[in-house]
Amino acid sequence: MPFRSLNDDFSFSLYEKAIALPANDWDAISNKNTIFLEREYLKIVETGEHTKLMSRYVIVYHKGKPCGIIYFQIVDFKAGIFGELMDNQVQDIKSKRLNLFEKYIDSNKDEVLLRLFTCGNNLVSGEYGYLFDKKLGEDQSHTILLKIVEIVSKEEKLARTISAILLKDFHTALQPVELFEEEKYSNFFVEPNLVVEIPAGVDSVANYIALFSKKYRNRAKSIFKSIEGVEIKYLNSEEIKQHEKQIYKLYEGIFEKAKFKLIKLPKDYFSVVKNAFEKEFTVKGYFFEGKLIAFASSFLMPDNSLEAHYIGFDYELNNQYNLYQNILYAMIDEAIKHKRSKVNLGRTAAEIKTTVGAKAENLICYIKPQNTISKLIQKPFISFLQPAEWIPRNPFKEEA
Structure with a gap:
């Protein structure tokens, strides 16, 4: 897709297929920094057999020169997955609207109910949603990011479906905090990443x-x-x-x-x-x-x-x-x-991983519901994704 203006200095191009990406522009920013943002890997994810996943790619330009890349995944969920979530998380909630929502789920288990618009990769843990030229700084990069997220997510929204935007797996809170608050994003912790330092x-x-x-x-x-x-x-x-x-x-x-x-x-x-x-x-x-x-x-x-x-x-x-x-x-x-120098062991089974010397690193996600019903399920959804309580172990000798 041709350049689309953000303001006098910045523009972006949107692509639906990794094969269509201009290699020089994408690679100028990805620069082999991570395998999970390399074009070859993104092609594999995109062309797999999973019918529920669609990808979108954005290259951001500053005065015609590439300065950032953004990777989105769009996943459609059927109602059944939320039936399980509701059963486990909202038994104590007596909201009339929520009860109606549960009845709707029970009678529409095979209907697409939620389109989740993710900045990042749902197949792996970590910060694999975007990269910007460090010269821009966090404030400017994140202002551009949220503006593009808003534009692209609106274009991808299905009629009459619940939708939510997810920015996933950050090791520290995104800055400036006020920007994400103003844009109505809620942050929450998910299961930590377990890392072994060699x-x-x-x-x-x-x-x-x-x-x-x-x-x-x-x-x-x-x-x-x-x-x-x-x-x-x-x-x-x-x-x-x-x-x-x-x-x-x-x-x-x-x-x-x-x-x-x-x-x-x-x-x-x-x-x-x-x-x-x-x-x-x-x-x-x-x-x-x-x-x-x-x-x-x-x-x-x-x-x-x-x-x-x-x-x-x-x-x-x-x-x-x-x-x-x-x-x-x-x-x-x-x-x-x-x-x-280190091993990223990923999420889950945190306690067992600490017995081999891993330490937990918190991961923060940001979510923004897009309509009334998605706002209604946000709290139980976040609660569902919260890490369970566990006891960290320390296998190493105590220092004298």
């Missing part, structure tokens, strides 16, 4: 767990011993294709247990990503008697971190082989081998 001088997992207290060191050794007899190997793109059906089945087992089932990956996701990012993307398979019983995928990121991506395992065999905790330690091992 201490300087650590060159093996053995060295890493040597920093643990005796209790956790012995526990780690027991976890490693429990997986003896399971073959662990890196999978190339052909092997991923060969085992793709089982990989997806194991992934689905994790997906179905998720608190909020947003978007399911396309079935060929892992092989397609491996083909596009052969060096950066790793998939490990865990085999017992020739059968794939677990897998783990990760990215080597440009910021010298390792990003744990999707995993899957056989729940019936998890206790016997400590599959999940062995996967966590394998992520740390992978980071150490590649001399990475």
